[in-house]
Every structure is written in structure tokens, then in C-alpha cells.
Amino acid sequence: MSNVFDTLVERGFVAQCTDEAGLKSLFDKEQVSFYIGFDPTADSLHAGHFIALMAMAHMQRAGHRPICLVGGGTGTVGDPSGRTDMRKVLTDEQIEHNCNCFKEQIARFIDFKGGKAIMANNGDWLRKLNYIDLLRDVGACFTVNRMLAAECYKQRWEKGLTFLEFNYMVMQAYDFLELNRRYGCKLQMGGDDQWSNIIAGVELNRRKNGTTVYGLTNKLLTKSDGKKMGKTAGGALWLDAEKTSPYEFYQYWRNVDDADVEKCLALLTFLPMEEVHELASREGAAINESKAVLAYEVTKIVHGEEAAKQAKAGAEKMFGGAGGTAEDMPKVAGKPGEKLLDVLTRGNVFASKGEGRRLIKQNGLTLNDAKVTDENYTLTEADFSGENGTAVIRKGKKKHYQIVKD
Known part of the structure; x- marks a missing residue:
């Protein structure tokens, strides 16, 4: 049986790992509990989250146990990673609503039956912490100069970094410590912009409990020119059908650049890599057929097979010369x-x-x-x-x- 780490590498997920050899060995020895965090900044997940969900699904298919962590606590602060300004502060009611929306969406991708996965909310422990106790318990494990060297903070240093946001790394590291204590979680995964935060959690587990845990980051979903993928004229490409219709979702992937077809097929579908390579190798008009396969497969995963069929039929109706309008058109x-x-x-x-x-x-x-x-x-x-x-x-x-x- 192949190691899931090799699968993630082959499909292009892996960006950085704290200990590649150690993690591969762990995957061979046991079912690994791992987590990915989702901060409730909106009432729907978007295409940027989708790559994390796919990585999580590959891990679960290989027999490992996902812990899906919604940020009912970290969402009160907001992650400064990749930001040039401070995130909008959400009310407790907005955070709770968004967390519930996330839970419902995540359940479409991850199998929670029979304890195969865990849904957790970091508000359950972060909101109960006493500030002085937290400072005494974990504050000594962080040095300010090392935190300021982190990329997520360096980018904000010139324009101003609030003390509120400065605490985010401590909160995320504490999540890893708590999940290890509660569920035996040994791996945190996330986007490559989370590298500094993930390292902080790995180090906190080592210093507080003498526990060896691991960090693994996924490549961010970008186009061949380096720009972020998943943006439309109306903003983000949402996974909620009410915010981005299945037809519009299908059309987005149908219209990706030729150079991005292989990457998207590998990261965002479950098609075997042999088929991915064959589809991506096509040229001229034939590559458009590969894009149609990509659009159908991604839409099927996100919105279901029936919605994917309708979106495909609508697109063919519009572009196949049959005339009329498609019901699923935005x-x-x-x-x-x-x-x-x-x-x-x-x-x-x-x-x-x-x-x-x-x-x-x-x-x-x-x-x-x-x-x-x-x-x-x-x-x-x-x-x-x-x-x-x-x-x-x-x-x-x-x-x-x-x-x-x-």
C-alpha cells in the first residue's frame, strides 16, 4: 500500500514539511489524527479552502483521521497572514453563524460516520482561557524577536500590526497543543502561508509536553503566472451554490488557462494521475475537452453529480449552437x-x-x-x-x- 505522503507529493500538494522522513514513517506505522483549521471569516468556504479539503479527503481515503477545526475562538482575532490590513472584527453572532455554515459544507467532503473524522470548535477552549494563566502557561515558550521574524508579521510591520493580531500565532499554536491532548493529534496541515503558525504549534507541543508532532503545508491555489486562483468579477469563487451558482462555478474551471489544466486536475479531482497527465498533454482544440472534464469533476465534488450534469448541459447548450438560455446561468x-x-x-x-x-x-x-x-x-x-x-x-x-x- 502506498504512503499517503507520496500521493500528496505526486499530486502537487506538498509545499513544506517539518520532518518529511519522520512523517512518512508515522504514516506507515499508524492511523494519524491530523487537523486543518478554518476561520469563519465569511458564511461560506471558497476555492482557496477547497484545496485543503481535497488534501484532507486524500488523507482520509488512506485511512487517517481528519479533525476539522472551525475557528470560533481564533475568528474573534483574525489571522494576519497574507494580509496588508486588519481583518474586519466579527460579532459573536456572526462567528457562530459562519461556523455552522462551515460545518455543514465540510460534511459534504469528509466522512464523519463511525468516528472516521472529528468536528471541533476552538472556541470551546480558547474562550474559557484565563489571560494571566495563558501567559504563565505558554507565554514563556514564545520569543518576540522570533515571532516578528515570521513572514506573516514582517509583511505588516511597516504598516502597523495590532497587539490583537500579534496574539494569533499563540492562539493557533495552543490549538495544536489542545488537539494533541484531547485527540492525540500529531499533524497540522494548512496553506503555505500558515508555515510560521504551524511551526509555532509544533514547537509548543515539544516544549510543553515533550511530544513530537509534525507540520505540513499545501501549495496555495495559484495560476501559472503566480496570481491567486479562484477570483471572479464578483469576488471569491464560493462553494455555496447560493453565492456562486453551479453553472458559474463550472464555467470558471472550464475557462482556466491551458497551462493550469494539469495542476487543477491533480489538486482538485480524484482522477488517477495517468489520466491527469493524458488530459493535460492534449493540445489545440483537444485541451478544451480536458477543461470540460476538469469543470465537470470539480463541480461534481462540490455541488453533486446532478448539478454538475445540469451545468455541463447548460454550457453545451450555450456554446454548442442550440440557442436559448440555461436555467443555471448566473x-x-x-x-x-x-x-x-x-x-x-x-x-x-x-x-x-x-x-x-x-x-x-x-x-x-x-x-x-x-x-x-x-x-x-x-x-x-x-x-x-x-x-x-x-x-x-x-x-x-x-x-x-x-x-x-x-
């Missing part, structure tokens, strides 16, 4: 008498009116198969002549939306 609300630019900006088709004006000048916007040339165009009753009284917008060559009367 929808925006509008009505006769409104300026088209206002409707599309409000509906997040455009990030700004400036973007919309530029696209119109470039002849990149179509309303019901007619080019839009007037940035001040006002919708009329005749525009809503499609299925169920809708209008169809094409942005660029590939992105389609429905305008539905509000």
Missing part, C-alpha cells in the same frame, strides 16, 4: 428603464462601472446577440424576450448571464 436582477451598466455593476458582472465602459468600448459586451455600443444604454421591455422573460448577457467570449426582471 442571474442578475434588472428591469426596463434601468441603465444596463448600472444593472450589471450592481449584479457583480462588473467589478466597477469603469470596467464595464472599457469592455463596451472594446465591443466585448453583448445583449441578446447584439453588441452593446452605448455605455448609457437603457433596458427596454423588448429586451426581456428570452425564456421566462429574461435577457441574456455575454461578457467577453465565454461568460453568460441572465437578467431577470425584479
